[in-house]
Amino acid sequence: MHLGMVIDLKRCVGCQACTIACKAENGTPPEVLFTKVLEQVAGEYPIVKKKFIPILCNHCDDAPCVRVCPTGATTKREDGIVLVDHKKCIGCRACYVACPYKNRIFLKRGSLKNGYFGKELTPFEKVKYPKWQEGVVLKCTFCVERVDQGLDPSCVQTCPADARIFGDLSNPESKVSRLIRQRGGFQPLSEDNTEPSVYYIE
Amino acid sequence: MAKTTPLVGKEFVSGFRLQTEWATLIAAAFFFGKIGSGLFLMSLFINSWVGALVGLLIVLIGKGGAHLLYLGRPERFWRGLTKPGTSWVARGFWAMMIMMVSGTIYLFSPIGSTASSVFAVIAGISAFVVAIYDGFLMNSSPSIPLWNTAMMPVLCLFYSLLGGTTLTLFLIEFGFAEVAVETIFLSNMEIVLLLTNLIIMILYLLSMANATAAAKESLRLLVRGTFALPFYVLALGIGLVFTLLMSYFVGTHGGAGVVGLITAADLVGHYFLFYLLLRVGVYKPVLGQLTM
Amino acid sequence: MRQAELTAQKDYWAKSACKMCIHSCAIRVHVVDGIVVKIEGDPDNENNKGKLCPKGQAGIMRLYDPNRVKTPLKRTNPEKGIGIDPKWQAISWEEAYDITAKKLKKIRDEDPRKLLVSINDFHRIHIWGWGAAFGSANYFSTVGQYCGAAYHPINGTLDGSFACTNDYEYCNYWIQIGGGDGFSSHLHVAGSIKRMAEARVNRGMKVVVVEPRMSTGAAKADEWIPVLPGTDRAFVLGMVNVLLHELNIYDAEFIKKYTNGPYLVGPDGNLVRDPETGKALVWDAGVGSPKGFDDNSIQEYAIEGNYTVNGIKCRPSFQLIKDTLKNHTPERMSKICTIPAETIRRIAREYGEAARIGSTIVIDGKEYPYRPAGVNYYRGAIGHVDGGLDSLAMKLINLIIGNIDVPGGHIGVGLDHRCLIVEPGADGMIKPQPHLLHPPYDYANNPYSFQLMEWFPIGIDPGHLSADNILYPEKHGFDFKPEALIIEHSNPMWNLSATDKVMEVFKRLDFIVAIDVVLNESTEWADIVFPDHTYLESHLLVDIEPPVITGHVYRRPVIEPLYDSRDATDILTELAARIGFLEQWNGLLNFTVFLKPEYYLQPDKKYTNLELTDRMAKSIYGPDHGLDWFQENGHTVRHQTLEEMYMPYRGHRIPIYFNFFKETGDDLQVKMKAAGRKWDTSSYLPIPIWRDSHPLHNLPSEYDLYAFAFKETLLNFSESTSIPWINEAMENIPMHMGAMINTKTAKAKGIKNGDAIRIQSPFGEVTGRASVVEEIHPGCIALSNGISRWSNHPIPKKNNTHFNRLLPADVKWTDGMTGHLETSTKVKIFKI
Structure with a gap:
């Protein structure tokens, strides 16, 4: 099994439902966004093109972050999910710099203190924050707890446009594999040979 | 006609993205690592006990200290030794540890003893690794084309040697060290190294001018953009041109003051060059440039 | 459970x-x-x-916002204003009820019209009439302005719908003008985005978006056509001209069979009637004589030609429409809307061809006309003076290809579970339903509502007129002044335009009471605040403007309420009882929660929100579908049946010639003249035309840029920026970072991205930052609602680049026919 995601750029409407669903699922502290939708504009009025590009950890098969991690905190599971063991991370940020997609986040000191409303943690934040540690690097986990229960990641579940599809890349009959074949899926920065498990289709 | 790809920060826009995470402290760690190991290597070569000791201390305190200050979880620093098989951070850390241990044994072994020779070789090799591994570390970021080049370790090595030579001259000039070679040899070597570094740097930057768009963006930031002033004044002007002119026209004849000035200028240039190279590291846009 | x-x-x-x-x-x-x-x-x-x-x-x-209202609050700082701390004091429910009821009872005893009402909670339309039950007809909010006074009544008049969209399931060519359906806003965003994505990607539907700003829809569309604000009608009428006069593409069969297109119209614009029976006449081309519209012997309805009936020169209304729009050539319309004539022609042709006029489709064994093309639109297109005509033009371009409520076409959307309200009207037509939200106001010579609803017989509450009439009562002869204001889930100071005038009204009020979850720009001025439950803590049967589906979802408390809050309905009931109008309140609720007679409320008894919900459920779904049923089963939502969605008007003709509007306007003019009042009814037209008199396009030329406001999904409909997750994302998106200005325009004015700028309209001024982008018409600037806030809530930035401050809000700047406010203006901008 090789878990991966296909992002349909034709469907995505840049609504950021994924961005917020990720916040709700993971309870990440302020300024920590495991996924978000970028916009890219080209051209000159009136011939203008605007594209919405959801980004998240690509769970690369040949992940530079796994390679450069000196402690073994970042590892790749058998099913391809790349995870950071916060207890092992020393916060050297080699992975942060090595990630071509800039999809890693360093949790600064004090990040877990005040929560979003600035004074004290909300009951929701009190439930969610204990799993985080300051001074280490975090990133998207493909919602590993959900995936292990057979559910889709939260961003996939909510996406109103069904622009995110999750599945087994090693199964040629899976929806993700078929989409990649039929609609010419491509990997972000494929020239860097990191073999992302996230594909885009247009 | 297509709008140029913007350089973006944390906003939700696709474009070139600046490397922001490694800056002052990592630049300091690289700097101390290179000058310390350079000095240590030079001291092995010219047989300066004091120089070798100072080299070790610069690496231990300067480099080690900067790293500890930078780490998010410094109390777990020892975990950084876990994965030398793939990680240049771990390799660098190992090299530094071996350099410390073997260098110390070398320093305190009887001169001419087998232990002294063996550990000199081990310490020398590990110091060499400490001097150049930054280059490999930076090289291992595939999406920062400015760093992702074989020139990087070469640049590191020569800057390390230059730093070592400068510091050796400084130690001699201020009477902290006596050496087996003539000062004139070191002075000439300094000039040759300064020239070499200048050439390597120019070649390196020229190679970027013909590289990918992200590399060009890095170059633009360095030579025309936000970072051009410190680059021309500190890294290039003070660090290489001023030092070269002073070394060539005045040199050690100028006495301790001039050597001190050259040393300071060289170190300033050295620190800022790598600081700036870290700061202008630019990642490619995630899905490349949007074409019409 | x-x-x-x-x-x-x-x-x-x-x-x-x-x-x-x-x-x-x-x-x-x-x-x-x-x-x-x-x-x-x-x-x-x-x-x-x-x-x-x-x-x-x-x-x-x-x-979990810690800034929620947690108990009833009393203001202890008499000073009110922006940024001023009200110094709230927590008080008991009893005290809050007591203070409020005493104040309001006194007002009600003296003159109930002295109460301003801003109850604007769209999920609880059943409580909107609380003010009416109290005795005040005032509506101090903005449903008409930022929703669609010029939208809903026109939908209701066409086919008994409240809103409209195109058919997600069968449409192949979707033109969208000034609306976010399927991309970013309007009806049930999540479901609509899904349906739209399926149509675009799975079926290859083509989308053309006409808007001054490259919205999400425009970004995703196959083609973005930038247009100047307030000129969308010119573009559409240019297309109509091409279809009718150049391409001859129109659905004659549909017009004959299902519309009043064959009805004969005389030189006065009225239907020609049989002098004896009064029946509207049509021309039978088969025998060459006039006949009553429903005459069984008609062989061939004429929709074209000129005839003389009883000495009156007349023509079928379709012919009149054709003739009227003959001079709306693409070249002339192009000059108005800035869209090249060539583009107007091309889009008209693509649209006309995509409509596949004459084709049919069989769905579940039933045959329907198949018109897989439609023009969908919303507030951006119609939020203007002459907005009623804008709406009519949008309807006309759909009507002529025969796509109204047929598979693939332009589909009416009901307000609630009743779906489209199809009732018999005059002349074999469907009954116009311009007033689905509440019954119309009775005309009066002297005004009794500050929003002048009595003089807008087919409009929706132009609440934006209130402030002007309160500050200048002599204009229309008001002989009473407001003393108090009740606000429930609304923010009139922020949502009404001409903000400074609204603030002046707030200053003059003696007493303000608010019911809400968190405080906003308006409720920070309150004297008493009642805490409402959030939606996660309360009960309701919810059903709002569903496209495609119908039914109710049961809202229930998912947890016990966190604080000492109560349901807004219960609060209003308690106040009604204490003030002394429980009977009127219960009488109103009977109607607004759709109660069947057997569930009618006793006039003198207080009913809880739960009891109301139970009775509502049983009234709509039967005695075994009460609250218990919904607690077990959750919802009654289902896909609409074919009969509900397609051609629900069968048996009644729908208007292509909107004589109802003309007749209403004529009637109003007679009344106003008799009352000695000057009142402009010139926009009550049966056929949409372009009118050069539009005040927006006639502002002094020094105001060289059009300005408008916009929202996107993150900030769609209601309070958003105080939600920190939303705010965080929003602040990272360029269109919400400042006023959007086209690169070329900015360059010409020496303005760079991020520069501080001053934006001046003839009516007001704001300052803000420039966000220099390509994605906007160079003749415009656009302001996100995300940069408009100034409340004390700690999360949103106090940008205060509030678009409403730039708008006028008086009768001149209001659409005569519908009461819709002009929502664009013109500005000049300077670098500060």
């Missing part, structure tokens, strides 16, 4: 209904140890099919 059983569990998913915008998606909420940890779309609901927009996902941050 019963409420007590539900919340007694340790770890559960509770099904409910969202309320993070005015629509309501079905949700399921994960609760662990009493804490809400996740909200998702309910996968078992046909409406949003498990999908949820970013706002819905962020509901947790509304529930």
Whole structure:
């Protein structure tokens, strides 16, 4: 099994439902966004093109972050999910710099203190924050707890446009594999040979 | 006609993205690592006990200290030794540890003893690794084309040697060290190294001018953009041109003051060059440039 | 599951209904140890099919906002103003009720019209009439302005709908003008985005978006056609001209059979009638004589030609439409809207061809006309002076290809579970339904509502007129002044235009009472605040403007209320009882919660929100479908039947010639003249035309840029920026970072991205930052609603680049026919 995601750029409407669903699922502290939708504009009025590009950890098969991690905190599971063991991370940020997609986040000191409303943690934040540690690097986990229960990641579940599809890349009959074949899926920065498990289709 | 790809920060826009995470402290760690190991290597070569000791201390305190200050979880620093098989951070850390241990044994072994020779070789090799591994570390970021080049370790090595030579001259000039070679040899070597570094740097930057768009963006930031002033004044002007002119026209004849000035200028240039190279590291846009 | 059983569990998913915008998606909420940890779309609901927009996902941050109103509050600082601390003091419910009831009772005894009412909660339309039951006809809010005074009545007049969209399931060519359907806003965003994505990607539907700004829809469209604000009608009428006069593309069969296109119209614009029976006449081309519209012997309805009947020169209304629009050539319209004539022609041809006039489709064994093309539109296109005509033009371009409520075409959307209200009207036509939200106001010579609703017989409350009439009562002869204001889930100071005038009204009020969850720009001025439950803590049967689907979702408390809050309906009932109009209140509720006579409320008894919900459920769904049923089963949402969706008007003709509007305007003019009042009814037209008199396009030329406001999904419908997750994302998106200005325009004015700028209209001024982009017409600037806030809530930035401050708000700047406010203006900008 090789878990991966296909992002349909034709469907995505840049609504950021994924961005917020990720916040709700993971309870990440302020300024920590495991996924978000970028916009890219080209051209000159009136011939203008605007594209919405959801980004998240690509769970690369040949992940530079796994390679450069000196402690073994970042590892790749058998099913391809790349995870950071916060207890092992020393916060050297080699992975942060090595990630071509800039999809890693360093949790600064004090990040877990005040929560979003600035004074004290909300009951929701009190439930969610204990799993985080300051001074280490975090990133998207493909919602590993959900995936292990057979559910889709939260961003996939909510996406109103069904622009995110999750599945087994090693199964040629899976929806993700078929989409990649039929609609010419491509990997972000494929020239860097990191073999992302996230594909885009247009 | 297509709008140029913007350089973006944390906003939700696709474009070139600046490397922001490694800056002052990592630049300091690289700097101390290179000058310390350079000095240590030079001291092995010219047989300066004091120089070798100072080299070790610069690496231990300067480099080690900067790293500890930078780490998010410094109390777990020892975990950084876990994965030398793939990680240049771990390799660098190992090299530094071996350099410390073997260098110390070398320093305190009887001169001419087998232990002294063996550990000199081990310490020398590990110091060499400490001097150049930054280059490999930076090289291992595939999406920062400015760093992702074989020139990087070469640049590191020569800057390390230059730093070592400068510091050796400084130690001699201020009477902290006596050496087996003539000062004139070191002075000439300094000039040759300064020239070499200048050439390597120019070649390196020229190679970027013909590289990918992200590399060009890095170059633009360095030579025309936000970072051009410190680059021309500190890294290039003070660090290489001023030092070269002073070394060539005045040199050690100028006495301790001039050597001190050259040393300071060289170190300033050295620190800022790598600081700036870290700061202008630019990642490619995630899905490349949007074409019409 | 019963409420007590539900919340007694340790770890559960509770099904409910969202309320993070005015629509309501079905949700399921994960609760662990009493804490809400996740909200998702309910996968078992046909409406949003498990999908949820970013706002819905962020509901947790509304529930747990520490700035919520936690107890009834009393203001102790008599000074009111922006940034001033009201120095709230927590008081008991008894004290809050007592103070409020005493104040309001005194007003009601003296003159109930002295109460301003701003009850604007779209999920609880049943409480909107609280003010009317109190005795005040005032509507101090903005449903007409930022929704669609020029939208809903025209929909209701066409086919008994409240809103409209195109047919997601069968449309192949979707033109969208000034609306966000399927991309970013309007009806049930999550479900609509899903349906639109399926149409675009799975079926290859082509989308053309006409807008001054490259909105999400425009970005995703096959083609973005930039247009100047307030000129969309010119573009559409240019297309109509091409279809009728150049390409000869129109659905004659549809016009003959299902519209009043064959009805003969005389030189006065009125229907020609049989002098004896009064019956509207048509021309039977088969025998060459006039006949009553419903004459069984008619062989061939004429929709073209000129005839003389009883000495009156007349023509079928379709011919009149054709003739009237003959001079609306693409070249002339192009000069107005800035869209090249060539483009108007091309789009008209593509649209006409995509309509496949004459084709039919069989769905579930039933044959329907198949018109897979449609023009959909919303507030951006019609929020103008002459907005009624804008709406009419949008309807006309759909009508002529015969796509109204047929597969693939332009589809009416009901306000609620009743779907389209199809009732017999005059002359064999469908009965116009311009007033689905509340009954029309009776005409009066002297005004009795500050919004002048009595003089807008087919409009929707032009609440924006209130402030002008309060400050200048002599203009229309008001002989009473407001003394108090009640606000429920509304923010009139922010949402009404001409903000400075509204603020002046606030200053003059003696007493303001508010019911809400968090405080906003308006409720910070309150004297008493009642805490309402959030949607995650309350009960309601929710059903709001559903496209494609119908039915109710049961909203239930997924956890016990966190604070000492009560349901707004219960608060209003208690106040009605204490003030002394419980009987009127209960009488109104009978009507607004759709009660059947057997469930009517006793006039003298207070009913809880729960009891109301139960009676409403039983009235709509039968005695075995009360609250208990909904607690077990959650919702009654289903896909609409074919009969509900397609051609629901069968048996009644729909208007292509809107004589109803003309007749209403004529009638109003007679009354106003008799009252000695000057009142402009020139926009009550049966056929949409371009009128050069539009005040927006005649502002002094020094105001060289059009300005308008916009919203996108993150900030769609209602309070958003105080939700920190939403705010965080918003602040990272360029269009919400400042006023959007085209690169070329900015360059010409020496303005760079991020520069501080001053924006001046003839009516007001704001300052802000420039966001220099390509994605906007160079003749415009656009202001996101995300940069408009100034409340004391700690999360949103106090940008105060509030578009409404730039707008006028008086009768001149209001659409005569519908009461819609002009929502664009012109400005000049300077670098500060």
